[in-house]
Amino acid sequence: MEIILAKRAGFCFGVKRATQMAFEAADKGGETFTLGPIIHSPQVVQKLKEMGVGLLDDLSTLDNGTIIIRSHGVTAEELEEAVRKQLEIIDATCPFVKKAQEHVKSLSQAGYDVVVVGDADHPEVQGIVSYATGKVYVVGSGEEAGQLPRMGKVGIVAQTTQSFENLKNVVKECLMKGGEIRVFNTICDATAVRQEEAKELARKADCMIVIGGFNSANTRRLAEVCKELLPKTHHIETAAELKQEWFTGVTKIGVTAGASTPMWIIDEVIERLKLMGND
């Protein structure tokens, strides 16, 4: 049984950076927490917990110590609260997300109505949106953008993991909404590149294993695009979920992983697959 691992499987730049910052803080010790899960990987969150780094949903109970800002970022209000409480802040917000937050802030201050292309329920989007000081709208598609009211100057940014096609459709609709449209393309192509590679793999494999948190939107989407090409696609979080029966008659297994999947979990899966292949 041949096992092919996608070149871009696992951590993207921002996740890698955030995880490193969190583990370094854990090594230092002291009262340390992350505000929200540091990345969308229950296993990384669990490992940090074992190292003494707790997980807080908000800052109401914390009066001193160190707070780590997760890769998706937090809202402007949460960051302000941390500053006000004089907590030690380790800001592990992905630099690409930070850029989107800054564009929203400056567009808003310059009098633009802001449109954020993304999923309104996603913490990254909630963080980005919070930096607007004027009107701000979240739209998931060109169709939704078509429902927006007439605006003055329109500023547009995107959730970093959005598809380029979606951004294009929103921009097209917004051209009819105001006299000036200013678009910052804040999409990070790591997601698109990973998906393209996974699709290529799904086309030549008999079975695909997609590894990553069930709460990770990019991993779920990755599994979906593979499944469209290869119904024998399985989304797992850890090696323990692998089932021998999936591999009956399989000669080529493709493996990829979401942006928040640590290498050690990918390695465990590969090892287990090798053992299964020898059975």
Place this chain on the structure above:
Amino acid sequence: MEIILAKRAGFCFGVKRATQMAFEAADKGGETFTLGPIIHSPQVVQKLKEMGVGLLDDLSTLDNGTIIIRSHGVTAEELEEAVRKQLEIIDATCPFVKKAQEHVKSLSQAGYDVVVVGDADHPEVQGIVSYATGKVYVVGSGEEAGQLPRMGKVGIVAQTTQSFENLKNVVKECLMKGGEIRVFNTICDATAVRQEEAKELARKADCMIVIGGFNSANTRRLAEVCKELLPKTHHIETAAELKQEWFTGVTKIGVTAGASTPMWIIDEVIERLKLMGND
């Protein structure tokens, strides 16, 4: 024979304003010239000539007197030359065109590479383009925009008579060309509204008469869209070109006119048509 005149036939706001300014200057007398034809109407140019207002292609031969800047605008260099020569300047540039020129200038100064959506040979576009101090490209379609090189910050404006669809297609392509795209929608909807009205008329008439200069792009386009719906469409400049044979069996004539067609020419056509209808 019923004659229906389109509500928006003839002069648009910018042309009306420019013509008025030119005739007022003519009334005042003195050594007065227009730099390029004041509007794309040979009849208006001829009338001004009869009133003593000459037509210059460039300023090389003029050392004093009054120069009238046409509705389409001129290049930044031509305007500078007029200022340097201390000529009296009457700037009849359409305010919408002026806006596009100003946007190009400020985008350029702010470090944007500028894309102008329009016809590179049109004097309006040549004027707009001249205000760029950095890189500037003219594209006629989304397809052409796709050929542009990768840029830094991209600023986009459109020739005022472009179709909105064309602007959208260019913007879509440019989203792939740079990290920031700033679009000023400089399209004046007079052209679109006029075309829509003409199409409506062409659908219910047996014959369409489109009046306007053969050198007027908007009139030519107006005749084209009518002809697509009604092959019995005729583009004329003056009443003298009307032919009785066009109206055999015709019961309903639609009449419209381009943005640079003066009312007196439209009136003459209507009068002649009435006479022909009585034959």
